[in-house]
Amino acid sequence: MSIATELTPDGSPRILYLNRSDIAAVGGDHAELYVHALRRALVQHAAGEVVQPLKPYLRVGQGGHIADRIIAMPAHLTEPGVSGIKWIGSKHDNPGRAGLARASAVIVLNDPQTNYPVGLLEGSLISAWRTAAVTCLAAAHLARKNFTEVALIGCGVIGRTQIDALLEQFEQIAAVHLYDLDPAAAQTLADAITGAHPAATVRVAGSAEDAVRSGDLVVPCTVTDQPYLRFDWLRRGALLSNVSIMDVHKDVFLGADKVVVDDWDQSNREKKIINQLVLEGSFSREQLHAELGEVLGGGKPGRDSDDEIIVLNPMGMAVEDIACAAEVYARARQAQVGTWLNLY
Numbered sequence: 020m021s022i023a024t025e026l027t028p029d030g031s032p033r034i035l036y037l038n039r040s041d042i043a044a045v046g047g048d049h050a051e052l053y054v055h056a057l058r059r060a061l062v063q064h065a066a067g068e069v070v071q072p073l074k075p076y077l078r079v080g081q082g083g084h085i086a087d088r089i090i091a092m093p094a095h096l097t098e099p100g101v102s103g104i105k106w107i108g109s110k111h112d113n114p115g116r117a118g119l120a121r122a123s124a125v126i127v128l129n130d131p132q133t134n135y136p137v138g139l140l141e142g143s144l145i146s147a148w149r150t151a152a153v154t155c156l157a158a159a160h161l162a163r164k165n166f167t168e169v170a171l172i173g174c175g176v177i178g179r180t181q182i183d184a185l186l187e188q189f190e191q192i193a194a195v196h197l198y199d200l201d202p203a204a205a206q207t208l209a210d211a212i213t214g215a216h217p218a219a220t221v222r223v224a225g226s227a228e229d230a231v232r233s234g235d236l237v238v239p240c241t242v243t244d245q246p247y248l249r250f251d252w253l254r255r256g257a258l259l260s261n262v263s264i265m266d267v268h269k270d271v272f273l274g275a276d277k278v279v280v281d282d283w284d285q286s287n288r289e290k291k292i293i294n295q296l297v298l299e300g301s302f303s304r305e306q307l308h309a310e311l312g313e314v315l316g317g318g319k320p321g322r323d324s325d326d327e328i329i330v331l332n333p334m335g336m337a338v339e340d341i342a343c344a345a346e347v348y349a350r351a352r353q354a355q356v357g358t359w360l361n362l363y
């Protein structure tokens with residue numbers, strides 16, 4: 020379905036508003052929709068067929084928490100022909116202070132023919148699931164075949180979605196090892212996983228190191244800006260999907276057999292760990308194995324041996340959000356779900 024400007028009979032442009040329940044009703048709370056839409060988007064990204072400006076971070080004041088910001092993430096994809104932006108806010112203390120999730124977002128979809136807005140979607144559900152689907156796609160190409168052990172550090176919204184998506188996509192997963200600085204968060208997630216996926220064994224680990232040492236696939240989803248995860252904690256053959264970006268010591272990138280990013284330019288900025296290594300002269304684009312879309316499209320190999328330690332640094336890209344939101348929009352149009360809003 021094309022993303023086209025809609026007019027009411029009296030000539031007002033109208034937009035389709037999809038709240039979280041609408042998005043879930045068309046499959047937006049499961050991995051399948053996202054894996055499908057993302058594979059296509061990431062391959063287009065690697066082929067240079069998307070437009071994706073570097074995302075600006077709106078931060079207020081000096082020296083605030085790393086997770087206190089609003090990020091603007093615009094992108095255009097030629098297939099399926101859509102432009103749009105995710106506007107995603109975050110406050111690290113929302114859960115404790117306000118009883119709210121850390122992140123909130125809206126996504127606006129635009130018709131590239133007119134550049135009019137055509138869709139407005141709740142964005143944090145899509146954001147969490149697309150992030151989980153990136154790990155699923157990476158696991159399919161970069162993890163050991165038939166990996167069975169998953170380690171998760173940080174048991175919030177993003178962590179939970181990672182585990183739900185992985186258990187949906189990989190039936191062979193036997194055990195999930197959880198760690199959170201807040202033991203209650205780890206236990207709450209352990210109970211939720213056991214309830215939803217009774218076939219998997221769930222263990223709350225005594226430390227981050229204990230969890231990481233148990234993982235064939237290791238996924239940090241914290242809000243830290245203090246690296247704690249050391250290279251020598253990783254098993255031979257591990258894949259680390261570095262979702263929360265700042266958890267790993269520099270030696271993880273320097274020791275890994277392959278480093279894969281979603282986008283080099285997005286990874287090499289804002290004093291993130293890769294950017295720090297580049298500024299010090301100890302890492303460069305030449306040492307990068309690939310961008311993820313190159314692996315998915317077959318242009319670069321994925322895992323070559325069971326022994327390799329591979330690190331994926333997924334900064335998170337606007338093309339992912341816009342491609343997934345466009346798929347949700349198309350399914351909602353087909354299912355006649357959502358609320359029309361007139362612009363005039």
Ligand SMILES: NC(=O)c1ccc[n+]([C@@H]2O[C@H](COP(=O)([O-])OP(=O)(O)OC[C@H]3O[C@@H](n4cnc5c(N)ncnc54)[C@H](O)[C@@H]3O)[C@@H](O)[C@H]2O)c1
Pocket residue numbers: 086111114120121122146147150172173174175176177178198199200201204227240241242243247261262263333334335336
């Ligand atoms: N790469 C991407 O594309 C992408 C996309 C979305 C979110 N994220 C990142 O995912 C992270 C998690 O987001 P969320 O919404 O789940 O946050 P959240 O606040 O809901 O959960 C974070 C959890 O991590 C725990 N934690 C914090 N520091 C820790 C530490 N050092 N060790 C162990 N546990 C620790 C907290 O207790 C909390 O339970 C954020 O950093 C966010 O920026 C990345």
